[in-house]
Amino acid sequence: xxxxxxxxxxxxxGVAIYGDGEGLLAHAVYSQIEIHARYGGVxxxxxxxxxxxxxxxxxxxxxxxxxxAAGDIHGVAYTAGPxxxxxxxxxxxxxxxxxxxxxxxxxxxHHMEGHLLAPLLEEPAPEFPFVALLVSGGHTQLIxxxxxxxxxxxxxxxxxxxxxxxxxxxxxxxxxxxxxxxxAKLAEQGDPGRFxxxxxxxxxxxxxxxxxxxxxxxxxxxxxxxxxxxxPQQTRADVARAFEEAVVDTLAIKCRRAxxxxxxxxxxxxxxxxxxxxxxxxxxxxxAAEGGRTYYPRPALCTDNGAMIxxxxxxxxxxxxxxxxxxxxxxxxxxxxxxxx
Amino acid sequence: xxxxxxxxxxxxxxxxxxxxALAADWAxxxxxxxxxxxxxxxxxxxxxxxxxxxxxxxxxxxxxTLIEPYEPGGRAVYHLDxxxxxxxEELEYLGLRDLLGAEGLxxxxxxxxxxxxxxxxxxxxxxxxxxxxxxLDIEGPGPRAAALIRALAC
Numbered sequence: 001x002x003x004x005x006x007x008x009x010x011x012x013x014g015v016a017i018y019g020d021g022e023g024l025l026a027h028a029v030y031s032q033i034e035i036h037a038r039y040g041g042v043x044x045x046x047x048x049x050x051x052x053x054x055x056x057x058x059x060x061x062x063x064x065x066x067x068x069a070a071g072d073i074h075g076v077a078y079t080a081g082p083x084x085x086x087x088x089x090x091x092x093x094x095x096x097x098x099x100x101x102x103x104x105x106x107x108x109x110h111h112m113e114g115h116l117l118a119p120l121l122e123e124p125a126p127e128f129p130f131v132a133l134l135v136s137g138g139h140t141q142l143i144x145x146x147x148x149x150x151x152x153x154x155x156x157x158x159x160x161x162x163x164x165x166x167x168x169x170x171x172x173x174x175x176x177x178x179x180x181x182x183x184a185k186l187a188e189q190g191d192p193g194r195f196x197x198x199x200x201x202x203x204x205x206x207x208x209x210x211x212x213x214x215x216x217x218x219x220x221x222x223x224x225x226x227x228x229x230x231x232p233q234q235t236r237a238d239v240a241r242a243f244e245e246a247v248v249d250t251l252a253i254k255c256r257r258a259x260x261x262x263x264x265x266x267x268x269x270x271x272x273x274x275x276x277x278x279x280x281x282x283x284x285x286x287x288a289a290e291g292g293r294t295y296y297p298r299p300a301l302c303t304d305n306g307a308m309i310x311x312x313x314x315x316x317x318x319x320x321x322x323x324x325x326x327x328x329x330x331x332x333x334x335x336x337x338x339x340x341x
Numbered sequence: 342x343x344x345x346x347x348x349x350x351x352x353x354x355x356x357x358x359x360x361x362a363l364a365a366d367w368a369x370x371x372x373x374x375x376x377x378x379x380x381x382x383x384x385x386x387x388x389x390x391x392x393x394x395x396x397x398x399x400x401x402x403x404x405x406t407l408i409e410p411y412e413p414g415g416r417a418v419y420h421l422d423x424x425x426x427x428x429x430e431e432l433e434y435l436g437l438r439d440l441l442g443a444e445g446l447x448x449x450x451x452x453x454x455x456x457x458x459x460x461x462x463x464x465x466x467x468x469x470x471x472x473x474x475x476x477l478d479i480e481g482p483g484p485r486a487a488a489l490i491r492a493l494a495c
Binding site: 157160 | 408
């Protein structure tokens with residue numbers, strides 16, 4: 001079975017084709033970051049409009065690249081949520097309609113399940129069960145994964161997601177959008193010894209996260225330091241470094257706890273923030289010390305993409321799951337409600 | 342009215358008092374605009390209000406989702422964050438018009454991003470840095486806001 005995947009939940013339009021024994025045949029991502037950069041954030045309407053403009057030409061492009069015609073596609077998967085409802089509607093309508101026109105089954109995929117299964121596209125793929133840390137702009141979650149569709153939420157952020165904390169702190173530091181990767185770059189020039197930021201909610205038992213206070217702490221530190229003498233650019237770099245260390249360390253402490261609690265020696269990192277180099281290095285250390293290992297997808301498959309949707313949809317379509325005509329995108333969608341396969 | 346709050350706990354606790362005052366005149370619904378820079382504690386205040394209305398779960402930042410609905414004690418509360426809005430026209434994508442017809446409490450962070458596309462506020466809250474703490478200014482047009490502010494001042 002060969003499945004076309006379409007991702008349009010937020011900034012990126014992603015399209016990919018995944019097949020049995022063939023793996024990933026083609027994938028393309030068109031980012032709207034340049035448009036959004038002018039506004040300092042994601043703009044729901046522009047995102048939707050651009051998905052409309054980009055998706056169909058991109059589908060033609062990946063099919064050409066893979067040397068496939070319409071009759072070679074056996075199923076269509078599209079992101080049905082969670083995300084911006086206007087953006088989800090575009091991909092859902094397009095995916096469902098194509099499947100109907102081609103006479104093949106269609107399935108709405110959960111965006112976060114896509115992220116969570118993306119490491120299975122790599123070699124070696126993690127075996128079930130494992131602990132997954134999903135870290136992106138909108139999510140920070142720890143999940144006990146027993147199998148596909150068998151998810152138990154262990155913890156999540158009580159306020160800001162880790163990626164949001166990165167973006168907002170970057171804004172405080174005067175960096176352009178999207179701020180996370182820029183902040184990480186700036187942190188490279190920072191002195192790790194100058195500031196030590198708190199590790200929120202690590203001084204008590206439990207796995208939940210909270211990153212809102214860290215943003216305020218960064219702001220207060222920066223205001224106090226910039227009021228004094230010293231090189232402001234170096235201060236910004238030192239603050240960026242201390243912030244990144246605090247987020248990475250907090251995530252590492254919670255992941256170690258989750259691995260010990262579940263007894264699973266495998267940790268999967270997924271979502272946009274999982275491309276952060278310092279985070280990967282720290283998690284590798286933690287899991288080596290625990291006698292286990294870490295799994296993460298290549299950077300192109302950490303951020304939003306169509307490959308993960310094609311792959312998650314392929315898993316479900318192959319298991320006989322499909323949807324009737326009609327589509328139901330959902331801005332909010334708890335992952336624990338997904339059916340197992 | 343103006344008041345000074347020292348620390349996150351005080352801000353949350355004030356949210357609780359504000360919740361009681363809002364609940365006392367619930368029937369006509371409230372649109373509350375929250376102004377303040379990044380990190381002044383707008384979401385902290387919203388958390389306090391939701392707790393005060395009886396919400397026990399987490400209160401997540403709606404920065405990425407733009408809107409988070411709640412229903413503490415059967416009361417409809419919508420928490421909006423328009424920080425990432427580029428054009429007021431985009432409010433249509435959030436289904437804002439459907440919310441405005443209904444009774445309930447609508448708490449809007451970064452309302453200035455929506456221009457005139459948002460209905461006028463029943464209550465405006467401005468939060469500003471004041472040393473380690475925060476200064477809050479609360480005002481609103483009309484007798485409902487005046488009564489609420491009198492109740493808060495007691």
